Structures are given as C-alpha cells and as structure tokens.
Amino acid sequence: MKRDPRTILLTLWRCLKLQCPACGRASIVQRPFYVKKSCSACGVIFKREEGFFVGAIMANVVATEVFILLVYFASLLLTNFDEQITLTILFVIGVSFPVVFYHHSWSLWLGMDHLIEGLPREKR
Ligand SMILES: [Zn+2]
Secondary structure, X not given: OOOOHHHHHHXXXXXXXXXXOOOOOOXXXXXXXXXXXXXXXXXXXXXXXOOOHHHHHHHHHHHHHHHHHHHHHHHHHHOOOOHHHHHHHHHHHHHHHHHHOHHHHHHHHHHHHHHHOOOOEOOO
C-alpha cells in the first residue's frame, strides 16, 4: 500500500507518543509493560495473533544494538576512557535500554504494520 510522506510522519509521531497509530486518540499502553489488546477509541487490534510480538522484540533488539554501536563509536571518538570502563557502560546500556525502550518498540512495530498493511479492527 502506497503512503504519502505526511501519513508516514504522522504515524511516526503517534508512535513516539505511544498512541494508536491508526487514530492517535488513545494510548497503546494499558499499564507499564502491558500493551492493550486493542485501541479503546477506534477498535484496531494491537495484539492480533500468536507470535505477533516477535516483531516488537526484533525492533527492540535492533534498536538496542544500534544504540550500543553509536555509544561505542562516540566513546572511541570523543573520550579516552579505559576499555574496561567503556565495556561496563556498554553492558549497563545493553541491559537497561531494552527495558526503557519496551513500549516504543511495540509502538514502532504497530506503526510499521499499520503503514504496510493496516491494522485490523475488532468486530463490534
Ligand atoms: Zn485507535
């Protein structure tokens, strides 16, 4: 499905705010570390099938690896930390970043799915 750049930017903006990528009127988060089954405003399904969450995990792993690489390159270029200190910092990032990024990885995965094929709606 072809999308115009404005729709893509709007969807990404909703993802950053952890809102429904389809309508932007409700949060995707029920409580910390628990994504709603569907949107309370428009009814699109967030958790639609077994294994759908694997994409969100993949988004989280890729984002964590990219962030670790960026921090590593920045530390090589901008600091002269001891190698052990750098590895300790990278380890702490490797453990904490996926936890902090959990909701946004779900949000980005839902937004990408919404842009590519559209999220299905609940039958009411
Ligand atoms: Zn919605």
